[in-house]
Amino acid sequence: MKIPESEIFQNIFYEHYPIVRRKLVALIRDEAAADDLAQDVFLRLYRNPPDDPAALGAWLHRVLTRIGYDYMTKKARERRLQDKQELFLGSEAAPPTGEDVMLRKLDQEDVREWLDELPERDRQVLLLKYSGYSYAEIAGELGVKAPVVGTLLNRATTRLRKTATKSQPQID
Template structure:
């Protein structure tokens, strides 16, 4: 189908634009972003129209859904990055006192000792998880099936907690 004919494209644009924009606004919940995303949908239509003109509505819906979810995923990644940056660069936080530094070092040493008491696989699973690896990546590194990773991490965490509790001073 050769949509780039100006009159044909205009006809399709005016027919479908309100619906595409409305669906995008409902999906992303941002009016100005919906305008931009709707333009992207019709830009893709102009560049790469569907082969079957009868499937225009379905094609536009599929493209707008994909564009909308891509936008939401990008926004979520940006929000996570900003949250991490705020945690790292909190301007109101005062530098730690000498006592806090010593206590943090002692806590780190305790955790290292507790980790040493775990099996290699449990230790590696926990370290990978807290280094930001996904379950699929952890499964690949450990050579296990991805569904097993959750159970493995749960058990390793329980063992770590058990070591931490057993090392507490008895009253």
């Protein structure tokens, strides 16, 4: 099919544009993008029309489908890239300020003092738990049965809270 006259092309455009646009909206679910993609479909028609004028509808459908899927693939790739960038940039924490470092050290010193006031078994069970040991590993280290570890942790945590509360300055 040769489209020598712009009037012929305009007639084809006005006749098929609403259908092409509607199919693209249904495919990609974005009306603004569908408008742009429909223009691309007709630009391809203008530059490289099908050989058989009777196959125009099928040709338009094939081209709009290909353009729509290419668009969705591009958008998916952009989303994945954006997600990776957000993940990368979000995981990069700003370096701690001097104040943050000092506060963390003071907190650690307070916790050490509170742990020193606890009985040895309570201190051990808490240190093992917060060092990443499992209940089974803690039981092995302390020489107790695994079901007892939960009770020991609960009691040690309660004692640590009481110790921390006692040593807090009272504000009047």
